[in-house]
Amino acid sequence: MTAISNETGRAPAFTPSRIIILAINFVMPLATLVLMAFFAANTTAFLSLDNFAALISQNAAVIIITVASAMLLMAGYVDLSVGSVMGLAGVVAGLVFLDAGSVPGLLAGVAVGLGWGLVNGILIGLFELSPIVVTLGGLAAARGIALALAPNAVYGFPEAVVALGSGKFLGLGYIAWIALAVAAAGVLAMSITPFGKHILSIGVNPRAAFLVGIRVKKTILTLYALTGLSVGAGAVLIAARLDSAPSGTLGVGMELTALTAVLLGGVPFTGGRGSMWRVLLGVWFLMILRNGLALMNVGTEFTNIISGAVLVVAAGLEVLQLRLRKLA
Amino acid sequence: MTARNSIQLIDLCKSYGTVTVLKNINLEFRPGEVHAILGANGAGKSTLLGCLSGAVHPSSGSIVIDGREFKGFAPREALDAGISIIYQHFQLANSLSVSDNVFLGDERRTKWGFLDKAGQARITSEVLARIGLELDPDEIVEDLSVGEQQGIEIARSVRREPRLLILDEPTAALGKHEVEALLALVRRLAHELGVAVIFVTHLLGEVMAVADRISVLREGQVLWTRARSEVGIGELVAAISPDAVPLETRRSREMSQKVLAHFHGFRSSYCGPFDLAINEGEILGIYGMLGSGRTDLLETIAGARRPWSGRLTLQDRELHFKSTIQAMTAGVALVASDRLAQALFPSLSAVENLMMPHYSQMSRLMRKPRKELGVFRQMAADLQLRPSGPTTAGSAFSGGNAQKLVLGRWLCGLRDIALLLLDEPTQGVDVGSRAQIYQLLRRFAKEATGRAAMFATSDPEEAVALADRIVVLVNGQVAHVVDPSIGEAELLSLAQTAEIAHGATHQLGSKEDIAL
Numbered sequence: 013m014t015a016i017s018n019e020t021g022r023a024p025a026f027t028p029s030r031i032i033i034l035a036i037n038f039v040m041p042l043a044t045l046v047l048m049a050f051f052a053a054n055t056t057a058f059l060s061l062d063n064f065a066a067l068i069s070q071n072a073a074v075i076i077i078t079v080a081s082a083m084l085l086m087a088g089y090v091d092l093s094v095g096s097v098m099g100l101a102g103v104v105a106g107l108v109f110l111d112a113g114s115v116p117g118l119l120a121g122v123a124v125g126l127g128w129g130l131v132n133g134i135l136i137g138l139f140e141l142s143p144i145v146v147t148l149g150g151l152a153a154a155r156g157i158a159l160a161l162a163p164n165a166v167y168g169f170p171e172a173v174v175a176l177g178s179g180k181f182l183g184l185g186y187i188a189w190i191a192l193a194v195a196a197a198g199v200l201a202m203s204i205t206p207f208g209k210h211i212l213s214i215g216v217n218p219r220a221a222f223l224v225g226i227r228v229k230k231t232i233l234t235l236y237a238l239t240g241l242s243v244g245a246g247a248v249l250i251a252a253r254l255d256s257a258p259s260g261t262l263g264v265g266m267e268l269t270a271l272t273a274v275l276l277g278g279v280p281f282t283g284g285r286g287s288m289w290r291v292l293l294g295v296w297f298l299m300i301l302r303n304g305l306a307l308m309n310v311g312t313e314f315t316n317i318i319s320g321a322v323l324v325v326a327a328g329l330e331v332l333q334l335r336l337r338k339l340a
Numbered sequence: 341m342t343a344r345n346s347i348q349l350i351d352l353c354k355s356y357g358t359v360t361v362l363k364n365i366n367l368e369f370r371p372g373e374v375h376a377i378l379g380a381n382g383a384g385k386s387t388l389l390g391c392l393s394g395a396v397h398p399s400s401g402s403i404v405i406d407g408r409e410f411k412g413f414a415p416r417e418a419l420d421a422g423i424s425i426i427y428q429h430f431q432l433a434n435s436l437s438v439s440d441n442v443f444l445g446d447e448r449r450t451k452w453g454f455l456d457k458a459g460q461a462r463i464t465s466e467v468l469a470r471i472g473l474e475l476d477p478d479e480i481v482e483d484l485s486v487g488e489q490q491g492i493e494i495a496r497s498v499r500r501e502p503r504l505l506i507l508d509e510p511t512a513a514l515g516k517h518e519v520e521a522l523l524a525l526v527r528r529l530a531h532e533l534g535v536a537v538i539f540v541t542h543l544l545g546e547v548m549a550v551a552d553r554i555s556v557l558r559e560g561q562v563l564w565t566r567a568r569s570e571v572g573i574g575e576l577v578a579a580i581s582p583d584a585v586p587l588e589t590r591r592s593r594e595m596s597q598k599v600l601a602h603f604h605g606f607r608s609s610y611c612g613p614f615d616l617a618i619n620e621g622e623i624l625g626i627y628g629m630l631g632s633g634r635t636d637l638l639e640t641i642a643g644a645r646r647p648w649s650g651r652l653t654l655q656d657r658e659l660h661f662k663s664t665i666q667a668m669t670a671g672v673a674l675v676a677s678d679r680l681a682q683a684l685f686p687s688l689s690a691v692e693n694l695m696m697p698h699y700s701q702m703s704r705l706m707r708k709p710r711k712e713l714g715v716f717r718q719m720a721a722d723l724q725l726r727p728s729g730p731t732t733a734g735s736a737f738s739g740g741n742a743q744k745l746v747l748g749r750w751l752c753g754l755r756d757i758a759l760l761l762l763d764e765p766t767q768g769v770d771v772g773s774r775a776q777i778y779q780l781l782r783r784f785a786k787e788a789t790g791r792a793a794m795f796a797t798s799d800p801e802e803a804v805a806l807a808d809r810i811v812v813l814v815n816g817q818v819a820h821v822v823d824p825s826i827g828e829a830e831l832l833s834l835a836q837t838a839e840i841a842h843g844a845t846h847q848l849g850s851k852e853d854i855a856l
Contacts, residue, residue: 204707206699213696216685223644223676223683224697224749225665284687 029336036333040276040290040326044297051304058300058307061183068192069185069253071299073098073246074269075292076191079198080242081270082291084235086202088215088283089143091132091236093150094243094270098263100158101125101247106166106257114172121248122241128154129240130233137232151267158259167256177252187249194242195292202288211235215283272319273298276326297322345406346370347423347504347536352401354387361387363560365401369504369536374526376539376547376568379557380580380801385540388557389506392538393425394418405503422503426493426510432481439464439477442496467499470533471525487518494525498533505529506538511546523550542629542798544573545840556580577833600792601759605650608633608640611816613650618759618792623785625807625824626796627831629839633816634796635677638761641794642674643667654758655790668697671758673750677767677796679739683746686735690725691716693734693745698754719748724776740766740773747777751784760784762795766802778806800828800835814838 052059068075077094084091105121132150135141179186202208210231213221222228243263251257275281276298277291301322302315352365362384369375379385390396392403394415403410405421413421432441439460448456448463464477473491481489490510497505507526511519527550530537539550547554548568555565556579563579599617606614611633618624628634639645641652643661652659654671661667664674676682685693695702695712702708713730720728723744727736737745743766750757765781766774785793796813797803803810804824812820812835819838822831 204709205705206703206707209692209696209699209707212688212692213685216687217681219681220676220683220685221696223642223664223674225663225668226696227663227665 033333033336036329039329040278040293040297043322044293044300047297047300047304051300051307055304055307058304063303065184065188067299067303068188071295072185072187072191072253073250073263074266074273074299075295076194076242076246076249077239077266078270078273078291078295079194079288080235080239082274082277082279082286082288083198083201083211084239085271085274085279085281086215086283086286087211087232087235088218089136089232089235090147090271090281091129091239092144092147092267093128093132093154094239095263095266095268096151096154096158097125097128097240097243098247098250098266099257099259099261100128100154100161101244102251102257102262103158103162103166103259105248105251106169107162109169109173110166114170114176117169117173118248121251122244125244125247126237126241129237129243132240133233133236136236137229155264158262162257162259165256165258165260169252169255173252174255177249177255185253187253190245190249194245195288199288199292207231212284215285217284269298272323275323278326278330280330348404349391350402350404352388352391352403353399354384354391354396355399361560362391362398365562367555367562367565369538370553371503371536372530372534373552374530374537374539374550376541376551376554377557378541378544378547378554378576378580383557383580384560385557386508387560389425389508389538389540392418392423392504392506394423419500422501423506424497424500424502424504425506425508426490426497428509430489430493432489432492434482435480437478437480438468438475438484438492438495441481441492442467442477442499444496446500463499464495467495471495471498472528473525485518487514487521490514490518490522491525494529498529498535502535504536504538506540508540509542510539511541511543519546526550543839544576544836547576548573573833573836577829577836580832600655600790602653603650604652606641606652607647607649608636608645609647611637611640611813614818616811616818616821618794620790620792621786622792622808623781623806624792624794625803625810626794626813627798627800627803627807627810627835628796628813629798629835631815632798632813634798634813635763636816637813638674638763638794638796639676641667641759642672642761644674668755668757671756672761673697673755673757673759674761675743675747675750675763675765677763679742679746679768684734684737684742686733688734689730690720690727690732690734690737690745691730694719694748694752695754697749698752701754715752715754719752722751723748723780738770738773739768740770740777743769743777744773744780747780751780758791760791760793762793764797764799765795765806766799781806800832803831804828812838815842817842 048059057063077098081091081094101121101124104124105117108120109117128150132146135146136143176186181189202211210221210226213226214228214231218228247263250262273294274291276294277286279286279291298319301319302312305315347369349365349367352362353360354362365388377385377388387396391398391412394413394417397412410417410421433444436444439457442464443460448459450456461477468475468477471491471494473488473495475484475488475491481492484492511522514522523546526537526539529535530552539547541547551568553565553567554571554576556563556576558579598620600620600622601618603614603616606612614637626634626637636645640648643664643666648660657670659670659672661670661672667673680686685696691712694716699707702711716730719725725744725748726741734742734745750760762781766777769777781793785791795806804827807824810822810824810831811818812822812831814835820834822834
């Protein structure tokens with residue numbers, strides 16, 4: 013950087029390293045476009061509004077939970093229990109659907125997610141227990157409870173629930189609309205609310221955040237509760253869509269999918285940075301990767317290999333960008 | 341141990357660009373002698389130590405060890421040449437054992453290539469015995485007291501049989517007992533084991549207790565080197581800070597007699613009782629060393645630390661803060677010391693850094709980016725912030741500008757701050773920004789009614805230059821309340837005397853210190 017640019021804060025001239033820094037920002041969008049073009053060229057079903065609409069409905073829970081997980085990670089915290097809690101919330105919702113009807117079931121499912129999130133938030137936010145330990149415990153325990161409550165899948169839900177799961181508005185499923193609304197709320201929360209700034213401040217420097225009067229503990233508690241809420245909501249939506257709550261498989265691996273999407277979206281594991289737009293791009297990338305490969309009759313093992321490799325490459329580029337920034 | 345030659349610095353110079361930090365330093369460090377190096381902040385002490393440890397490469401001159409002439413070191417070469425440095429912050433692996441730490445990075449191996457634990461433990465015991473420490477080599481470091489941890493740092497150095505052992509403010513983290521033990525150890529190392537020791541500290545009581553010779557640095561040059569027996573504390577104080585406050589830092593002492601804040605028997609966990617009134621328009625300085633309780637006091641007032649007992653009134657309202665946000669809302673804000681750790685958000689933008697305390701105050705749901713930017717531009721101009729771009733990352737600001745940015749949070753008028761607290765307001769800040777910050781603080785306190793500031797500092801020059809009244813804080817107690825016109829030399833000696841007196845009344849076996 014030249015002395016002049018330092019003084020005025022104006023963008024410095026385009027040096028090779030600055031160009032690379034900027035270019036890295038476009039790697040993920042470009043990779044997404046290339047992937048879409050590839051699937052469009054190689055399958056007939058991929059490039060259609062119907063396919064995309066179905067894709068969003070299928071992945072409604074992934075989208076909702078990723079948005080919450082992203083906010084959590086931007087503050088420097090993580091929730092590994094989302095998948096199992098989703099299973100539990102789905103099973104509870106399913107049992108109540110059968111027992112007491114649709115509205116109590118929806119409420120029960122959401123309440124299980126929210127309640128679990130609150131407990132996570134209290135243990136981690138207020139009592140400062142390790143997020144990894146607490147939510148890893150939750151990962152095991154919630155699945156165990158789900159299986160104990162219902163060893164087999166719960167199914168045969170009331171009509172209203174099935175209608176919620178499969179109904180459409182303007183060609184897009186209700187649950188897809190809900191997922192898009194949550195995504196929009198996530199973008200707005202991070203960009204235009206004080207809450208978004210508080211999240212980043214905690215991710216960057218929790219001590220400084222505390223000293224300038226940000227309620228750090230309360231914010232962390234809120235984030236875990238929101239994550240729990242989104243898990244509960246995701247669970248009932250997917251259960252409604254499947255017309256079934258399989259205790260052994262519902263939500264399995266969700267924590268990894270959500271975390272992968274968030275990291276692909278450029279949020280560092282230590283938090284403090286990140287854009288919700290890019291996180292949504294990360295989810296979209298994973299969604300089309302799975303969908304496209306499935307349409308090409310490629311097994312899920314390849315989906316996993318590719319998404320794993322892409323994640324590591326993305327992380328490598330991130331590090332390169334940081335290094336170059338420091339040199340610049 | 342065999343007789344050794346002394347280590348000499350010959351015409352050592354260091355400059356950065358046009359700024360000369362060290363100028364023709366000629367010093368000799370003799371085996372078996374404790375050599376204290378004193379000097380005000382910025383006198384060049386750390387650069388000098390850096391040249392010896394290999395952290396800094398001298399611009400010219402040389403270091404002579406055993407007839408070998410070095411033009412400068414890499415850190416590894418310094419170690420090989422027998423120079424060992426112990427920093428104020430311990431470099432220990434807390435979860436490992438004593439012997440693991442003593443051999444860290446230089447482990448012994450058995451002939452099979454495995455770690456020679458038994459051999460390490462044996463040698464560690466020998467080394468500990470040599471420096472008079474009774475410790476089990478298998479003990480885990482984090483279970484030890486701070487003083488014992490310091491001992492392990494020394495054992496690690498001593499095991500390498502250094503020619504020159506450098507201790508950089510070694511007593512800062514220690515309690516009184518431990519300081520005593522350390523000073524005894526340092527004397528032993530020099531006098532019995534024949535090590536040349538360099539001892540750097542601000543505490544003149546320690547210097548008088550431990551040093552054989554004393555060198556004073558001033559503005560990058562050696563002012564003089566003398567035997568300890570030839571100098572008194574008064575002379576040291578005069579040498580370190582000659583009583584000269586630059587004119588521009590003197591101010592008009594206009595102050596209303598109206599009381600703004602009143603402490604009645606106020607106590608924090610470590611400080612107090614504190615009975616004091618701060619007048620409107622006043623800038624109250626709290627002068628105290630590390631460990632005097634200054635940070636504890638300020639953080640408690642700002643709602644960042646508990647417990648709180650006794651009373652504090654602000655404009656006749658009784659206050660008791662349970663959180664920083666309560667304090668801010670009531671008009672009390674803190675600019676914490678150690679910007680990087682406690683105040684700055686390095687990866688966030690300048691405008692975010694400025695606005696962070698105020699986002700939820702400006703609006704609950706939707707932020708107002710245009711207004712934020714307006715406030716930022718106004719403040720950037722008022723503060724003469726460089727760079728002044730709103731999107732510049734916090735990490736891109738130099739010490740002085742980062743401090744102005746952090747200070748700007750409370751000057752921008754988004755909250756009505758009546759009592760501004762500052763901990764080490766110009767730590768790591770260049771001279772130019774320092775004057776600016778003083779001016780900003782004076783403007784804050786004097787140009788509107790109903791305001792005052794209170795700052796803590798360990799720099800006597802700062803206390804004298806900025807404060808309208810100075811409280812000398814020693815071990816959590818108000819030792820003196822003085823007018824800044826007494827000058828920094830007098831202030832320093834007041835604090836030193838109070839410190840020594842405190843040690844004498846609270847500590848058996850420190851009589852030696854006072855006698856000297």
